[in-house]
Amino acid sequence: MHTLEHAADNGVNVDALLEARDALAQAPEAAGFQWRAACKWIKGTHSRSTVRGFFGLGEEQQHRTEFTFEADHPEVFASEDNGAAPVELVLAGLASCLTAGVASVAQMRGIQLRSVKATVEGGMDIRGILGVDSDVRNGFDGIKVTYEIDADATPEEIRAVVAQSQKRSAVYDAITNPTNVVVEVN
Amino acid sequence: MRRATTVIVGAGHAGLAMSRCLADRSIDHVVLERGEVANSWKTERWDSLRLLTPNWQSRLPGYGYEGDDPDGFRDMAETIAFLERYAERIAAPVEARTTVTSVRAVDGGYEVRSDRGTWRARTVVVASGACNTPVVPALAELLPAGIHTLTPMEYRNPDQLPEGGVMVVGASATGTQIGEEIHRSGRPVTLSVGEHVRVPRTYRGRDIEWWMDRCGVLDERWDEVDNLDRARTVPSLQLAGSDDRRTVDLNALSWIGVRLVGRLAGIRHGKAQFAGSLPNMCALADLKMSRLLDRIDEWIAEAGLEGDVPPRHRFEPTRVPQSPPLDLDLAHGSIRTILWATGFRPDYSWLDVPVIDRKGRLRHEGGVVEAPGLYLMGIPFLRRRKSSLIDGAADDARDLSAHLASYLDAGRRIPARA
Numbered sequence: 001m002h003t004l005e006h007a008a009d010n011g012v013n014v015d016a017l018l019e020a021r022d023a024l025a026q027a028p029e030a031a032g033f034q035w036r037a038a039c040k041w042i043k044g045t046h047s048r049s050t051v052r053g054f055f056g057l058g059e060e061q062q063h064r065t066e067f068t069f070e071a072d073h074p075e076v077f078a079s080e081d082n083g084a085a086p087v088e089l090v091l092a093g094l095a096s097c098l099t100a101g102v103a104s105v106a107q108m109r110g111i112q113l114r115s116v117k118a119t120v121e122g123g124m125d126i127r128g129i130l131g132v133d134s135d136v137r138n139g140f141d142g143i144k145v146t147y148e149i150d151a152d153a154t155p156e157e158i159r160a161v162v163a164q165s166q167k168r169s170a171v172y173d174a175i176t177n178p179t180n181v182v183v184e185v186n
Numbered sequence: 187m188r189r190a191t192t193v194i195v196g197a198g199h200a201g202l203a204m205s206r207c208l209a210d211r212s213i214d215h216v217v218l219e220r221g222e223v224a225n226s227w228k229t230e231r232w233d234s235l236r237l238l239t240p241n242w243q244s245r246l247p248g249y250g251y252e253g254d255d256p257d258g259f260r261d262m263a264e265t266i267a268f269l270e271r272y273a274e275r276i277a278a279p280v281e282a283r284t285t286v287t288s289v290r291a292v293d294g295g296y297e298v299r300s301d302r303g304t305w306r307a308r309t310v311v312v313a314s315g316a317c318n319t320p321v322v323p324a325l326a327e328l329l330p331a332g333i334h335t336l337t338p339m340e341y342r343n344p345d346q347l348p349e350g351g352v353m354v355v356g357a358s359a360t361g362t363q364i365g366e367e368i369h370r371s372g373r374p375v376t377l378s379v380g381e382h383v384r385v386p387r388t389y390r391g392r393d394i395e396w397w398m399d400r401c402g403v404l405d406e407r408w409d410e411v412d413n414l415d416r417a418r419t420v421p422s423l424q425l426a427g428s429d430d431r432r433t434v435d436l437n438a439l440s441w442i443g444v445r446l447v448g449r450l451a452g453i454r455h456g457k458a459q460f461a462g463s464l465p466n467m468c469a470l471a472d473l474k475m476s477r478l479l480d481r482i483d484e485w486i487a488e489a490g491l492e493g494d495v496p497p498r499h500r501f502e503p504t505r506v507p508q509s510p511p512l513d514l515d516l517a518h519g520s521i522r523t524i525l526w527a528t529g530f531r532p533d534y535s536w537l538d539v540p541v542i543d544r545k546g547r548l549r550h551e552g553g554v555v556e557a558p559g560l561y562l563m564g565i566p567f568l569r570r571r572k573s574s575l576i577d578g579a580a581d582d583a584r585d586l587s588a589h590l591a592s593y594l595d596a597g598r599r600i601p602a603r604a
Contacts, residue, residue, distance in 0.1 A: 028544075142509060160473045166466040176462035178452040 008112040008152070010103045017104065030058050046072040046082040091120040091143070094171045098145060101165030106151060111161060114150040121146075143175065190216045191594065193298045193307040195289070197223045197280045199246060199269060200564030201313035203579035205278040206247045207587035213594070215307075217278055218300055220285040224269040226315055227262055233343045234367060236261045236427035237576070238359055239395050244576040246272055247583060257393060259427025286314075290538040291557060294597070308597065309590050312537065312548070312555070313563040316574065317530035323355075326526065328453035330516050334523040338364065341525060344371030350522035351375070353458070353514070355450050357382045359422040361527030362434045366426070368525070369444050376514065376521065377439060379464060380449035383423050384471040384504065387433040389479060390486070390495045394425070401485035403478070404572035405581075408552050411567075418567045421529075422574075436468065436504050447510050456517035460510070468504035476500065532565065553586045559593060561586050 024031045033056035039049040052066040070083025095118045106113050122143045128136035149158050166172050192208055194201045197219035208215045219225060242256035249272045260268060273280060284302040289310055298305040320337035329335065334348055338360050344367060354365040357379040369375040385394050398404050411417045426434040436446060448460035483498050514521065534542055541549050541556045549556045552569040562568060563582060572578035
């Protein structure tokens with residue numbers, strides 16, 4: 001059913017992805033994943049998040065190792081700047097998700113990538129988070145992602161890969177669509 | 187109880203094309219129709235609708251356009267007359283005003299119950315249509331009180347709507363056509379745009395359907411496409427049939443003042459929320475259109491027609507508003523009406539044969555349904571890209587009537603089960 005060109009090697013295991021897609025079409029119950037992160041306050045605005053376990057394919061899964069992310073606010077916010085601002089982590093998540101998609105879609109389409117660079121800019125009016133003006137939202141007023149891609153493909157084909165990557169991106173979806181968020185205290 | 191070798195359910199273009207092909211093979215059959223020939227066209231369409239395929243393109247087995255405007259577009263009266271003439275011409279054995287209430291398998295065949303009697307048949311052809319029920323998203327339940335809502339099946343013309351703003355949800359053929367008409371009636375339209383397929387009405391001197399027909403796009407087969415699920419669910423082309431052959435794409439709609447917003451993603455506290463993905467939805471559609479035009483250009487070059495048609499060109503990319511609104515207050519009166527142009531689905535509730543998958547679709551291979559002797563006609567990409575068009579029924583009916591005939595022959599060679 002799938003006609004693939006295997007000439008390109010972007011290091012993505014496309015066969016495994018396609019197998020998973022076919023398998024999950026038959027067994028949608030295995031497709032339910034739960035992603036998790038734990039966050040611990042250190043001091044001031046500094047916190048440390050870790051990820052290790054998640055649930056998927058019907059059972060508990062583990063990352064190969066625990067990953068840690070430091071988050072803080074910069075010195076202009078009178079903080080100690082021990083890590084990225086949380087909003088920067090969101091931008092990094094978006095860029096990583098889209099870039100993973102670019103590599104996968106390119107490989108699926110037989111396009112060899114040589115270099116892929118994304119820059120992400122998120123505009124924000126901080127009067128929102130400071131509570132200066134209730135008409136100003138807390139979040140980004142817009143996000144711009146700019147790709148520079150060197151690949152064996154026409155500019156149109158590259159644009160199509162980037163567009164398809166957005167169509168299949170979880171973080172892009174999470175940012176562009178509303179999501180119900182429940183925060184509880186035990 | 188009456189008997190027929192084949193019962194066809196539905197006397198639209200698909201059922202009639204199949205009737206003609208069965209008659210050619212001397213297979214006795216009956217066409218059961220809940221209303222009259224061309225019933226959906228008579229009762230479920232808005233007043234100004236015209237076919238989005240040119241007159242020449244509705245080629246049915248043994249029948250086609252006979253007028254002097256092959257490049258025009260039929261209005262509803264002409265579409266109905268076209269199908270009625272066909273039914274007469276082929277003397278289709280239509281039982282009108284006969285609603286099928288159940289079809290179930292009984293020893294080597296099917297029992298077809300209707301409100302006007304029961305038939306026994308070796309084979310059944312489901313030609314009851316792809317657009318029986320409008321799809322309305324679940325979030326419609328969250329709308330604040332006082333907003334008037336309707337589906338394209340209830341819509342007839344702008345006069346039935348209250349004055350004031352209208353949000354049309356969905357920007358495929360239905361949403362763009364109705365959106366344009368409502369906006370021109372003086373009710374400002376906000377168009378919620380998700381995934382869509384943009385094409386120009388004409389390109390290089392010809393109708394886009396003419397090129398797609400000529401260069402083989404419409405003949406692509408179900409067993410040859412990369413992703414059949416995707417091909418079967420791709421939105422309808424943003425096309426409209428009109429005398430001035432105008433393109434009704436998002437740029438044309440923006441030009442007359444229609445406001446574009448992203449896909450309707452939620453309703454919360456009386457506000458509609460729109461996805462921030464509008465730029466990518468438009469980029470995808472622009473890229474897809476360019477690939478279609480590339481293919482047409484290649485075909486023209488290969489056919490040696492380069493000098494005979496106007497030169498290759500490209501259309502302006504979709505003009506996406508700088509910062510389209512992400513929400514819209516539905517409570518304070520700027521939107522009085524919401525029209526759900528969010529697609530249709532077939533109704534198989536009367537089919538008591540276990541061939542329906544978890545998404546409500548019939549399990550079939552190119553119209554040959556999993557249950558022996560059961561066939562399907564007239565749904566998108568049944569056997570070919572053109573299967574969704576009136577023009578697709580001819581080839582599909584020829585193929586499937588051949589399959590049906592050999593199924594009957596095989597049954598005659600093998601002793602029937604007791």
